[in-house]
Amino acid sequence: MNHIIYKKLSDCALRREKADLVLKNARVVDVFTDAIYAADIAITEGRIAAVGSGYEGRQETDLGGKYVLPGFIDAHLHLESTMVTPNELISLAALCGTTTFIVDPHEAANVSGTDGIDYILDQTEHSPANVYVMMPSCVPATDFDDNGCILTADKMAPYLENPRVLGLGEVMNSPGVISGEPGLHAKLELFGGRILDGHAPSLSDEDLSAYVAAGIRTDHEASSYEYALKEARRGLHVHIREGSAAHNLKDIVNGIISDGICTENFSFCTDDKHVEDILRQGHIDHNIRTAIRLGIPPVQAVKMATINTARCYGLHHLGAIAPGRQADLITTDDINTLTILTVYHKGKRLDPAQTPVIRKCPDALKHTVRLEPVTSDIFRLPITKDEPHVIQLNPAQITTADVRRHFEKTENYIPSDGFCKVAALERHKGTGLTGIGICEGYSIRGGAVASSVSHDSHNIIVVGDNDADMAAAVNAVIRSQGGYSLACQGNVYDTLPLPVMGLMSEAGFHEVNKKLERMILQAHRMGVPEDIEPFITLSFLALPVILQLRVTPRGVLDTVNFRYIEY
């Protein structure tokens, strides 16, 4: 700590100087002893100087016995997945009490490499919350990806100096870890002694042991209590995820309560939570409330969003109400229902009426769709096999099934009976690579949907029942330098531009949401089933780490046997 700031803190603690702000008559939630006690909180220079009685401040707020909690921490999330710019999302979530965000900018890195990471760091430097970055470990996610950048250990090394970079982001390549793959282990070693975040869904007991032995410290992929317990026993810190798509909290928390195990090594995260869900139900506060409702004692639940996470990431200045810690504080009048009344960040009260600042993006990051306009003939798909493989969508899930269907042999397959063509077009390097396949269950009729958000490489993905609409939708995405587009009977119905790396809009949440709702409605009108979100479902159809068939710019990939499908 700066020497001048320390002297101010010390003088305030010793009652030689008035505090900047005193929160009088607080009920302090003490995450160290699990007790709640009455005290004043003296704040100076954005930090807590003392928690005691009778402190005087230049400003004083009488809380009248309200509870004060440490600000909440989201242990793992991706800012770029929300389509709004980072500061906008953070500003909204901070009003729910999340004052610290541990983010993995791997979407940005897959498009723009370290420039994308710098964008996230720069955009969030003056946000009304603390934003820490985990360096994306798997860019590209697999050897089957055609993305915008290969992020090696060498490129990461300069970030070790950045105090806002805490460690290595979710290590998805568990086979690479376990087999000792040198490039990946170079990254583990580079961040040795720091925190290495994991991503380890459904590993066998043996694989999970080997994975943990490499020094991985956390995971947020446990979707059942049994799996979470298996992880906790191995020393992994389990981030219980409750976001827009993944709902893991209930099962894990019920198991914790039922077994009565210690919650010290559990935290909360959202991973991906969209603005509309944050506005509707809250952010990490929603995880805490849900855990309390299921039966976790309130202080324990609060700890899972505060000190447990701060300790896990070595954030000694956060996560508790104690001298020297940053004054990130929340007030509530009910420790069970946890209605957030006010939020303080660095001792300043956040103003819910203030519109989030949308910071401008460097121009280069708004020109990342490097692809010439296409014509419909690039979607030609000859059928030469008797019963080709078809990607069957699983409703309300991101996995797909690999099914065989009979089609007539032809020079160019023309979809009918609810089948669609789906294609991925490389968009980073102008290679012209285009992979095409057939899917079942999307069911759009007389049109096509295209997106530059397609995990994790974020090439352009398009689905449709005719080549002309597919080309129209793709060209609309190219014109807007990224976005979502819906084409309908030869015309572009609408386009949501996402020009920031092809992932985010600078138009603000309300504008984005208005357009998105209209496009989703139209897609459903055109035949996309109600239990399929047309854009999100599409954006996961390219992700090669998910079972069972995926479309990539090199063709349809069987992710069980890792081979390409022939038609």
Place this chain on the structure above:
Amino acid sequence: MNHIIYKKLSDCALRREKADLVLKNARVVDVFTDAIYAADIAITEGRIAAVGSGYEGRQETDLGGKYVLPGFIDAHLHLESTMVTPNELISLAALCGTTTFIVDPHEAANVSGTDGIDYILDQTEHSPANVYVMMPSCVPATDFDDNGCILTADKMAPYLENPRVLGLGEVMNSPGVISGEPGLHAKLELFGGRILDGHAPSLSDEDLSAYVAAGIRTDHEASSYEYALKEARRGLHVHIREGSAAHNLKDIVNGIISDGICTENFSFCTDDKHVEDILRQGHIDHNIRTAIRLGIPPVQAVKMATINTARCYGLHHLGAIAPGRQADLITTDDINTLTILTVYHKGKRLDPAQTPVIRKCPDALKHTVRLEPVTSDIFRLPITKDEPHVIQLNPAQITTADVRRHFEKTENYIPSDGFCKVAALERHKGTGLTGIGICEGYSIRGGAVASSVSHDSHNIIVVGDNDADMAAAVNAVIRSQGGYSLACQGNVYDTLPLPVMGLMSEAGFHEVNKKLERMILQAHRMGVPEDIEPFITLSFLALPVILQLRVTPRGVLDTVNFRYIEY
């Protein structure tokens, strides 16, 4: 972790290779979930590869359902205070299950500076336990000390590179912290982000807040539950001390149980525990047993000696039984009485029959008493005041009282009626500084006791009822280049040489103890009361941080008002 070692661990976890050792049929104490479960523990390359069933090893040991615990950690101790060489103490304590020692070599540093610290590091590098060093923060302890070395931040800086140096040792100078003293704050900043150990007995609420705000993270000086609670609430990790002299455990643990507070932020330490006490009652295992007997649930108590401490010091490879962690393990057949059956360090079973290795000390560190032989006239003490101050010993405590007594004015005071002269002779730099005073309560008749162990500067301290025996005892200590000496009616009764920095013997515990017992017996025969340990009491009479009068080479110091006494 080394890549080749990782591959072996991974192959073992995946059952591709046999383990070096499998502990079959263990009851594993899981400090992450607070549960105990049945499993085999597969160990390879000194690390745990997996905890599961059916693992095969080149060596297998059937535990038949015995409990296996992680090796214990002593959170804070001084190796040099035990008179034996470091490896001897560690070897004995390791057999009690303490496999990790977090040591502060501030005695060695006060005598020999960084050479003393290097000695501790070198001596313990191949000990049968993990030894980590906290850099002594207060060398010298006060501005009133004449010690062997001034340890500045600059001199400490190279130690940041040493992976066995974890942070800054107990910061005793709390006024310096609170007032922002630049030299001290330079040390706090040097170790910023690492662990800063505290030493904060009896601070006011305000002072303690200011002290903690400087980033201090631990304290081991709490002697009551009330004080420990005050520390815990401020975010200090409380090391509960139970050693040879300090007995803080019962009061603190009873309070924890009574209030039902969380024990996550509590650990165990010994601070100073002598070999005879270790042989009689154990080491950290004694702390755990006592806590369990008082009512702490066994797994909680074990955590206070394992994972809590490992986490506090960032020792991610220790403190738990999980893949990748070091195989420091203990077996017991009763989790309540905790009789230690076997201890494994890095997967190797410690052999209780093996005599501890006594490693040789560099020659220079055996020549640290830089003082010419003295004659009895240096102990001349003229009395010019009516009622001079007298140092009154408090039986069984290290504090003293400041009392006034009437003596006749004289050219040289000659003790009688149970009074003694006490003197401190600077021994590091040959300055010839000698401070002399009068004490009450030591009561030796016809002799003198001298010691080169005198906290924290370790000058020569001597107490006696006549100048000739005082000179004889001091000269015996000078001849042996450090040690304890007892002179009796003009002759040296015996000397225990402590030639290693004037603090330690290379003769081994049994030799030291035999001689010490004989000398203590004789001192009591010569009038030293039974409730005063003649050498330890003497060794604390020079420590200027303890109330109320102390003898230093510059004279008798009033440690309340920090001024020297005149006779």
